[in-house]
Amino acid sequence: MNQRNNIWSGVDWITIILFLALAIFGWMNIYGAGYSFEQTSIFSFSNRAGKQFVWLLTALVMGFCILMIDEKTYDILGYWFYGATILLLLITPFLAHDIKGSLSWITLGPVSLQPAEFAKCFTAIAIAKYMGRYGYRVETWKDLVIPGAMVLLPMVIIMFMQKETGSALVFLAFLLPFYRQGMTGKIMVAGLVAIIVGVIVLKFNLLPDSVIDKFLQPHQKTRIEVLLGNKEDPTGAGYNVNQSLIAIGSGGFFGKGYLKGTQTKLKFVPEQDTDFIFCTVGEEWGFFGSLLVLLAYLAFILRLIMIAERQRDIFSQVYAYSVASIFLFHLTINVGMVLGLLPVIGIPLPMFSYGGSSLWGFTLLLFILLRLDASRVNKLY
Amino acid sequence: MINDTYYNRRYVIAGIAILVVAIYIIRLFSLQIIDQSRREKADNNALVRQPVYASRGLIYDRNDSLLVFNQPIYEVVIILREMGTDFDTLAFCQALQIDTVDYRLRLEQISDRRKNRGFSRYTPQVFMANLKKEDVSLLQERLYHFPGVSIRERTLRDYTYNGASHILGSVGEVNQRDLERDPYYHQGDYSGRDGVEKQYEVALRGYNGVEVLMRDNRGRICGSYHDGELDQSAVAGTNLHLGIDIELQLLAEAEIGEHIGSAVAIEPATGEILALVSMPGWDPKSLVGKVRGKNYSALLNDPSKPLMNRATQAMYPPGSTFKTLQTLVALHQGGITPNTQYPCNGPQSTPIKCTHHHGSPVDLGMAIEQSCNPYYWCAFRDLLQMDGYGKNNAAFRRRYELWREDIMRFGLGQKFEDSDVPDQKSGSVPSTKLYDRFYGKTGWKAITIRSLSIGQGEVLVTPLQLANQAACIANEGYYISPHLLHNDSTYLLPDKRHETGIDNAYFKIVKDGMERVMTHGTGRWHNIPKWHICGKTGTVQNPHGKDHAIFIGYAPKDNPKIAVAIAVENVGFGATWACPVAVKMIDLYLQKHYPELADEEEQETENKKQETDDESKE
Numbered sequence: 001m002n003q004r005n006n007i008w009s010g011v012d013w014i015t016i017i018l019f020l021a022l023a024i025f026g027w028m029n030i031y032g033a034g035y036s037f038e039q040t041s042i043f044s045f046s047n048r049a050g051k052q053f054v055w056l057l058t059a060l061v062m063g064f065c066i067l068m069i070d071e072k073t074y075d076i077l078g079y080w081f082y083g084a085t086i087l088l089l090l091i092t093p094f095l096a097h098d099i100k101g102s103l104s105w106i107t108l109g110p111v112s113l114q115p116a117e118f119a120k121c122f123t124a125i126a127i128a129k130y131m132g133r134y135g136y137r138v139e140t141w142k143d144l145v146i147p148g149a150m151v152l153l154p155m156v157i158i159m160f161m162q163k164e165t166g167s168a169l170v171f172l173a174f175l176l177p178f179y180r181q182g183m184t185g186k187i188m189v190a191g192l193v194a195i196i197v198g199v200i201v202l203k204f205n206l207l208p209d210s211v212i213d214k215f216l217q218p219h220q221k222t223r224i225e226v227l228l229g230n231k232e233d234p235t236g237a238g239y240n241v242n243q244s245l246i247a248i249g250s251g252g253f254f255g256k257g258y259l260k261g262t263q264t265k266l267k268f269v270p271e272q273d274t275d276f277i278f279c280t281v282g283e284e285w286g287f288f289g290s291l292l293v294l295l296a297y298l299a300f301i302l303r304l305i306m307i308a309e310r311q312r313d314i315f316s317q318v319y320a321y322s323v324a325s326i327f328l329f330h331l332t333i334n335v336g337m338v339l340g341l342l343p344v345i346g347i348p349l350p351m352f353s354y355g356g357s358s359l360w361g362f363t364l365l366l367f368i369l370l371r372l373d374a375s376r377v378n379k380l381y
Numbered sequence: 382m383i384n385d386t387y388y389n390r391r392y393v394i395a396g397i398a399i400l401v402v403a404i405y406i407i408r409l410f411s412l413q414i415i416d417q418s419r420r421e422k423a424d425n426n427a428l429v430r431q432p433v434y435a436s437r438g439l440i441y442d443r444n445d446s447l448l449v450f451n452q453p454i455y456e457v458v459i460i461l462r463e464m465g466t467d468f469d470t471l472a473f474c475q476a477l478q479i480d481t482v483d484y485r486l487r488l489e490q491i492s493d494r495r496k497n498r499g500f501s502r503y504t505p506q507v508f509m510a511n512l513k514k515e516d517v518s519l520l521q522e523r524l525y526h527f528p529g530v531s532i533r534e535r536t537l538r539d540y541t542y543n544g545a546s547h548i549l550g551s552v553g554e555v556n557q558r559d560l561e562r563d564p565y566y567h568q569g570d571y572s573g574r575d576g577v578e579k580q581y582e583v584a585l586r587g588y589n590g591v592e593v594l595m596r597d598n599r600g601r602i603c604g605s606y607h608d609g610e611l612d613q614s615a616v617a618g619t620n621l622h623l624g625i626d627i628e629l630q631l632l633a634e635a636e637i638g639e640h641i642g643s644a645v646a647i648e649p650a651t652g653e654i655l656a657l658v659s660m661p662g663w664d665p666k667s668l669v670g671k672v673r674g675k676n677y678s679a680l681l682n683d684p685s686k687p688l689m690n691r692a693t694q695a696m697y698p699p700g701s702t703f704k705t706l707q708t709l710v711a712l713h714q715g716g717i718t719p720n721t722q723y724p725c726n727g728p729q730s731t732p733i734k735c736t737h738h739h740g741s742p743v744d745l746g747m748a749i750e751q752s753c754n755p756y757y758w759c760a761f762r763d764l765l766q767m768d769g770y771g772k773n774n775a776a777f778r779r780r781y782e783l784w785r786e787d788i789m790r791f792g793l794g795q796k797f798e799d800s801d802v803p804d805q806k807s808g809s810v811p812s813t814k815l816y817d818r819f820y821g822k823t824g825w826k827a828i829t830i831r832s833l834s835i836g837q838g839e840v841l842v843t844p845l846q847l848a849n850q851a852a853c854i855a856n857e858g859y860y861i862s863p864h865l866l867h868n869d870s871t872y873l874l875p876d877k878r879h880e881t882g883i884d885n886a887y888f889k890i891v892k893d894g895m896e897r898v899m900t901h902g903t904g905r906w907h908n909i910p911k912w913h914i915c916g917k918t919g920t921v922q923n924p925h926g927k928d929h930a931i932f933i934g935y936a937p938k939d940n941p942k943i944a945v946a947i948a949v950e951n952v953g954f955g956a957t958w959a960c961p962v963a964v965k966m967i968d969l970y971l972q973k974h975y976p977e978l979a980d981e982e983e984q985e986t987e988n989k990k991q992e993t994d995d996e997s998k999e
Contacts (some may be wrong), residue, residue, distance in 0.1 A: 176397075180390050246426060249412045249419025262427035262606070265669045266597040283423075287413040291406060298402040305395050321394070341407045 602836015629998030703836025716764025749894025
C-alpha cells in the first residue's frame with residue numbers, strides 16, 4: 001500500500017501529460033485523415049480513428065499495469081525477454097502475411113501486431129542490463145562489442161528476414177545511449193561523414209550503378225535519387241513527398257481548419273494516417289499547429305533526457321537514454337521524410353501515427369521508464 | 382551521482398534534439414509561410430470549378446404566348462487522364478448502352494486534334510452530347526465507378542410554333558471570335574447566333590454560376606467545397622416579350638406560302654413590330670442540337686436564300702407605293718397644290734404613259750386612287766424645276782437635294798439606328814453625287830430621273846421601311862423606329878419621334894386617296910370595308926422575270942392600329958398578290974384586338990351591294 005502510494009507520487013506526470021496530449025491530438029488527426037466529408041463518428045469502428053481509440057484505451061490499461069509491476073522484473077528477466085524477442089523476430093517471417101513486401105506482421109485474431117515494435121523495448125532493457133553490470137565501463141571499443149551485437153542482431157533480422165528497413169534503422173538510435181556511456185563521439189561523426197559522402201557519391205554519380213545496386217534496393221535508390229533532385233518523378237517515387245509538401249504548404253499560418261483539409265481528405269497524400277500523418281497537421285492546423293506539435297515533441301524528448309539524467313543507476317539511465325533516442329529517431333526520420341528533407345523511410349510518428357503495435361510499443365517503452373523513474377528513490381546503491 | 386565523466390554529453394544529446402526540431406521549424410516556415418505557391422497547387426489538385434449554366438430567358442409574344450423555351454439535355458464529359466488504366470470500359474459502355482466499338486471510335490474522334498482542336502487529356506471533353514435524361518440515368522447512378530467521368534446538364538432551345546424563324550433567330554456554340562471578344566464565354570458555351578437571340582444575347586443568357594467541387598486523387602467528385610461557400614449560383618436570363626403577335630405572324634407566313642417575299646406589320650402609335658415575315662424561312666427546331674450543323678449548311682446552300690431576312694434586307698424599288706410620299710413632298714415643298722390637275726395624256730405627260738383607264742385631266746385624289754403615272758411624272762418634274770435649273774444646274778440639284786431630304790425623313794435610305802431590329806439594310810434614295818457621277822453635274826435633268834417619280838429606278842427600300850412609311854402616313858407625319866421589344870417605354874420618349882415636318886392637312890389628302898384605292902381603285906377586290914383600310918398597291922418592274930407585287934396600307938383610317946407592307950417577288954400585280962395578304966392580316970389583327978372599331982354599317986352596305994351585283998350577274 002505504502003509502495004503503491006510512492007509509485008503514484010513518483011510518477012513523472014509531465015511526461016504522461018505530454019504523452020496523452022500527443023496521443024489524443026494524434027487520434028484526432030487520424031480521424032481527420034480518414035474523414036471523407038461523410039460524417040462517421042470519431043468512435044466508429046468503421047474508421048481507423050475508432051480503432052485507434054481502442055488501441056489508446058488498451059495502451060493506457062497496459063501503462064497502468066506496467067506501473068504496477070515491480071521494476072526489478074526488468075533487471076532480473078532482461079536477457080530472457082531479449083531472448084524471447086529474438087526468437088519471436090526469427091519466427092515472425094514464417095508466420096507473417098506478406099504486406100507490401102514486408103514480412104513483419106503476425107495476425108492474432110482480430111489484430112495484427114508487428115513484433116519489431118516491441119523488440120526496441122526489450123533490446124533497450126537487455127543493453128541496459130548489460131551496461132548496468134557492476135564495474136562495466138566503456139573504455140575501449142571492445143567493451144561495446146556485446147551491446148553492439150545485441151543491437152545488431154534484431155536489426156539484421158528485421159532488415160533481411162522481415163524486409164523492414166525502417167524498423168531496422170531505428171536501432172541506430174542506440175548509438176546515443178552508447179555515446180552517453182562513453183563511446184567515442186568519433187563513431188557518430190564518422191557515421192555522419194559516411195552519410196555525407198554517400199550523398200555526394202549518389203548526387204554526382206561517382207560510383208557505377210552496379211556497385212550501388214549491391215547496397216541499395218532499386219526502390220530505395222530511386223527514393224534517394226528523387227530526394228537529391230537527380231530524378232523528377234512527381235507521379236512515382238516523388239509523388240508521396242510532392243503531395244505531402246503541397247498539403248503542408250497549402251496550410252499556411254493557421255491551416256485550413258480541422259476536418260477541412262482537401263489534400264489529405266481526398267487521398268492525394270498516401271499513408272496519410274500512418275507515416276504521413278504530420279501532413280494532416282500541416283494542412284489543417286497550419287504552421288501554428290505544426291509548431292506546437294514539434295515543440296511538444298521537443299519538450300517530451302528533453303523531459304526524457306532530464307529523467308535519464310536523474311537516474312541513480314546505469315541500468316535505468318541507459319534504458320532512459322534508449323527511450324529518448326528512439327523517440328528522437330522516429331521524430332527525426334518521420335518528420336524529415338514528410339517535409340521532404342530525408343528519403344522516404346516508412347516509420348511511424350510516435351503516438352500520432354495510426355497503428356496498435358507502434359502505440360503499444362511506445363507505451364511499453366515509456367511506461368517501463370516511468371516505473372523505473374518512479375521507484376528511483378528506492379534505489380539504495 | 383553516477384558516471385560523471387561524460388556528464389556534458391547530455392547537452393550534446395539534448396542539442397541534437399533541439400537542432401533537429403529547429404531545422405524542421407525553419408523548413409515548415411519556408412513551406413507554409415514564405416512559399417505561397419503550394420496553396421494554388423493544392424486547389425488545382427482538389428478543386429474543380431464546374432459551371433452552372435444559367436437558364437436562358439424565355440421569349441413570349443405580345444399576348445404572352447410562349448414562343449421559345451428551354452429543354453434539358455445531358456452531356457457525358459470525360460477527363461482522359463483521370464480515367465486511369467483500370468477504367469472499366471465494359472461497365473461504362475453498358476451504362477451508356479453503347480458497344481465497345483462505338484466507345485473506341487468516339488475516343489479516337491475526341492483525341493483527333495484535327496477534328497477536336499481543344500483536345501487535352503487534362504481537361505473535360507464531351508464524350509457524348511445531346512442525351513435525354515433516360516439515356517444518362519443509368520450512368521448517373523453508377524457514376525462513382527467511373528473516375529474522370531461526369532454528366533453535365535445543358536439546355537437546348539425549343540419552340541412552340543413553326544414560324545417566326547428570322548425574328549427569333551437561333552442559338553449555337555460560340556466561335557473563336559466570340560471567345561476573344563467576350564471573356565464571359567468559354568469553349569462549348571452557347572450564344573445567340575442571329576435574330577433576337579443574338580440581339581438580346583446579354584439579357585437572355587443571364588449569368589452562369591460556378592460550383593466549386595472537390596475531387597479525390599482519382600478525379601472522382603466528392604461533394605461541394607466549404608459547403609458551397611465559394612459557389613456562385615447562376616442568374617437566370619431575362620424573359621423577353623416581343624411585340625409580335627404570333628397568330629398574325631403565322632397567318633402572314635401561310636399567306637405568302639410558297640412564294641418568296643416578306644410582310645411587315647407595325648403598330649403605328651408605338652413602332653412595335655407586330656409581324657416580320659420573310660419567306661422562305663425554316664422550322665426553328667431544325668437548328669437545335671445535333672442536327673443544327675447539317676441543317677444550317679443546307680439552309681446556307683439553298684438557292685432561295687432562306688437565311689436572308691428579306692423583311693429587313695431585301696431591297697426593292699417601291700413602285701407606286703412611292704406615290705404617297707411623292708404627293709406629300711410635292712405638296713409640302715409647293716410643287717403642286719391640292720387642286721393641281723394634269724392631263725393624263727398628250728405631250729406634257731410624255732414619255733410616261735398611263736396604264737389605267739380613267740378620265741383626263743386628273744386631280745390629286747384621282748391620281749392616288751388610280752395610281753396615275755403621268756400625273757406623278759408631271760408633279761415631280763414641276764417640283765424639281767420649281768427654281769429653274771440655274772447656273773451649272775445648281776438650282777435644280779439643290780431642289781433635288783431638298784426633295785431627297787424630305788423623302789428620307791420617312792425613314793428611307795437609312796437604317797433605323799435607334800431600333801433593335803438586327804441585320805437591316807439601308808436601302809437607297811440616290812444622292813446628287815450618284816447622278817453627278819453618272820451624268821456629270823450638268824448632264825442630268827428632271828427627265829433623266831423620271832423613273833423616280835413613280836418609284837422605279839434607283840430608289841430602293843426594304844419591306845421594313847415600307848411598313849414604317851405606312852405607319853408614318855397613319856400617324857400623319859411622324860414615326861417611331863420599328864422595334865421588336867414589347868412595351869419598351871424608351872421608344873416612347875419624345876425625342877424618339879421622327880418628325881417629317883409635313884403638314885397634317887396634306888396627310889389627310891393622301892389618306893383619302895389611299896382609302897379610295899381600297900374602295901374604288903386597285904385594292905377594291907379584296908377590301909373589307911368595315912375596317913376603313915387605306916392602302917396603296919405597287920408593281921415593281923423586274924427585268925429578270927415577273928414583276929414584284931408590293932402593298933402598303935394601314936387601318937382603320939382615322940384611328941390607325943396596324944400598318945403593313947407586303948412584298949412578294951415574281952408574281953405580278955401588287956393588287957392581286959400583295960393586297961389580299963395585307964387585308965387578311967389587318968382583318969385578323971383588328972378582329973382580335975379591336976373588334977369594337979369595326980364599322981358594321983359600312984360592311985352591311987357593302988354586303989348588300991355585292992348581293993345585288995351577284996343577282997344582276999345571274
